[in-house]
Amino acid sequence: MIADEATARSYVASLCDDTAMQKLDQFVDALIAESEQQNLIASATIPILWQRHIADSAQLLEYVPRGTGLWLDLGTGAGLPGLVVAIMRPEMRVDLVESRKRRIEWLERMRDELELDNCEVIGSRLENVETVPAAIISARAFAPLDRMMAVAERFSTRDTLWLLPKGRSAAQELELLSVKDRKMFHVEQSRTDDDSGIIVGKLARK
Template structure:
């Protein structure tokens, strides 16, 4: 969750999403009343799932910065790279990172596959980007060996894991985990799929 000394950053980010985020078409106006529960806290509970030591993280298809900006606020010890292809979203991400003084954020305008072979990260995250089978092809080449994909998923996460068995075998020999995070904090809890890259 948000550290006490960084709560004001979360509030400023929420205010920006409710204003600029709506004006620029990054979130819908109907999302504003549920901004905290459905978006900010829903992403913030992921911070506890990250490794405890400083590391690098890429958030692909960052959009308005969910979960990447949220994780950068929660974990200032983590270097967060936001990978987003659309210019208007990239512009917003650069502006909000600067306004909040998030010196642990880098914004890269690209599709995930354009970064393949150039960079790898300890953790790769995403939220509502694609079905797991397709997401693996975009994400796993960015995950360093022994690093991890932590993808935010919905109630069909286990079904997606089952239907992606062949694609998963290409990248890992370990059991793929589906976890619920933030029980008692967010309702429903945040569901993530965790894949350690061993191949």
């Protein structure tokens, strides 16, 4: 398990190039500064920001081959995991869905400052977003699994991979799905927390 900041940083560096690491450093500095103005991340996580937020987001890339199509990040908030993915995979299109005004402004500023041409900020409730087929759907803290599936399944195809960090509730949330859908998903152990899991799978009914 990734248990400290040095290990977290080394792990992230193993998944991207030096340019991405420089942008991640810039992002981390900006995230800490902005968190004094709005509640982007819990203040208790700032001393372990690389472990708790950056590596926690970056680990999702291990499930995604390079060259994959659209990555749709729901309720992206501070840009976790969406901005981290966009920084580390500049060849991949990443759409960030966020409805809160101040966070939309933050995401747009980060996209521009970090020159993330592959990233689009969609400032809207998910219900109002135009339907497009996504290769990857992620959500770190969007809604309980059953509710999220109900509003997001229209973006999913038979091949869409769902990557859903769910913390300690991962196994419990799987029980919210129908038996058929539940068989198509499983829980992977998080690299950053022994008690946390990532729900991974594809929708059976698509």
